[in-house]
Amino acid sequence: MSLLVTDGMLRMALAAARSVGRHGIYVGVGEKTGFTSSAFSKYCKDRWVYPSPSAEPDCYYEQLVKRIEEKNYRVLFPMDDITMGIAIERREDLGRFIHLPIPPTESYRIARDKGLSASLALEAGVDAPKTEFPQSLEDVPTLAKKLKYPLVIKPRMSSGSRGIRIVQDESELIAVYSEIHQTYALPVLQEYIPLGKRYGVGLLYDSVGKLRAAYAQEEVRHFPYPIGPSSAVESIWMPDLVERAVTVMSKLPWYGVAEIEFMTDPRDGIPKFMEINPRFWNSLQLAIQSGADFPWLLYQTATGQKIDDVFEYKVGEKCRNLLPGELLHFATNSNRWSMDPPLWAGPSTIKDDIVSWSDPMPTLGFTLSCARHIFDRQLWHKLIRR
Numbered sequence: 001m002s003l004l005v006t007d008g009m010l011r012m013a014l015a016a017a018r019s020v021g022r023h024g025i026y027v028g029v030g031e032k033t034g035f036t037s038s039a040f041s042k043y044c045k046d047r048w049v050y051p052s053p054s055a056e057p058d059c060y061y062e063q064l065v066k067r068i069e070e071k072n073y074r075v076l077f078p079m080d081d082i083t084m085g086i087a088i089e090r091r092e093d094l095g096r097f098i099h100l101p102i103p104p105t106e107s108y109r110i111a112r113d114k115g116l117s118a119s120l121a122l123e124a125g126v127d128a129p130k131t132e133f134p135q136s137l138e139d140v141p142t143l144a145k146k147l148k149y150p151l152v153i154k155p156r157m158s159s160g161s162r163g164i165r166i167v168q169d170e171s172e173l174i175a176v177y178s179e180i181h182q183t184y185a186l187p188v189l190q191e192y193i194p195l196g197k198r199y200g201v202g203l204l205y206d207s208v209g210k211l212r213a214a215y216a217q218e219e220v221r222h223f224p225y226p227i228g229p230s231s232a233v234e235s236i237w238m239p240d241l242v243e244r245a246v247t248v249m250s251k252l253p254w255y256g257v258a259e260i261e262f263m264t265d266p267r268d269g270i271p272k273f274m275e276i277n278p279r280f281w282n283s284l285q286l287a288i289q290s291g292a293d294f295p296w297l298l299y300q301t302a303t304g305q306k307i308d309d310v311f312e313y314k315v316g317e318k319c320r321n322l323l324p325g326e327l328l329h330f331a332t333n334s335n336r337w338s339m340d341p342p343l344w345a346g347p348s349t350i351k352d353d354i355v356s357w358s359d360p361m362p363t364l365g366f367t368l369s370c371a372r373h374i375f376d377r378q379l380w381h382k383l384i385r386r
Helices: 011-021 057-071 081-089 105-112 114-123 139-146 170-181 239-249 284-290 294-302 322-332 361-372 377-384
Strands: 002-005 026-031 044-049 075-077 151-154 165-167 188-191 198-205 211-222 230-236 256-265 270-277 318-320
Touching: 002 011, 002 057, 011 026, 011 044, 011 284, 011 294, 026 057, 057 081, 075 294, 081 105, 105 114, 114 188, 114 239, 114 270, 139 170, 151 170, 165 170, 198 230, 198 239, 198 270, 198 294, 211 239, 211 284, 211 294, 211 322, 230 284, 230 322, 239 256, 239 270, 256 294, 284 294, 284 318, 318 322, 322 361
Parallel strands: 002 026, 002 075, 026 044
Antiparallel strands: 151 165, 151 188, 198 211, 198 256, 211 230, 230 318, 256 270
């Protein structure tokens, strides 16, 4: 019984390794560097440094298959968009070597596309921002004349808040759209929803597409403040929100996990669909500590074991990403001294994604990774994203 986890730099990779490793499963963790928090966990038995999946996808895949065969891994958890994309693309070949609890190719393509997923939500009867899809740069001036402002320019595929811009008028739209298009081809134009409370709903579907677990959380704090990925979260009980998420996902055949994100529109108080995260999410540790242990459930599902449905969990649990999210939030929030819970709160009030007395070495691993890769912008983006 064994599990291979990619993208060990991410805190969700650490959460997954700890979750499955606690059950006595042999866990290996890979990343482009050996200096990661996950690699230092006592639950990580195999530390693997692989070629860059983004720069050298073929080489990465060759090394992935080689590692799977050498260590006889049974299940693969691709944790990032790039490694998940490679697993999706190579699923027929890769599936000969290892269990892949991942969604169907077309479902994944729709879910990851922020424009298509918003349209999907609207088709399902769930409130979501109205979305326009420019087919070329030449379409933008025409659309700019008829749209209401402010509006949001949003990359169809990106993580966290990267590439998202709010524009106030026609001229700004045309200029900013061309700029974003250079990095993210043909981003969508979306109705602007004023900033409100933000939520995530985690769901797990088994290999026949049956919903087996559901859980909801509220994002308490963020970095970059106030619109970036969450740095502190709290488990909540919102059955109506879970129902909205399930309604959206019912339009897609699914296997594996997904997080559906919502934001309350302060103008009408309705939670509006924002996007689908078609894999594990970075605040995964809170779900685990609340009793919705998605990694262990997914591992059991992938290996054909029977699992109990999980639709109830502990409410009011809190978890944060002290390193570096909460520290950066504190540094940039003018109301830092009124933070609730405060930055200095202990584990009896709010637990941490990385810092743990029962598994202390990932904290050292994180510190070493910061020192080793202090000038690597790509890895820093990976550390602070959702």
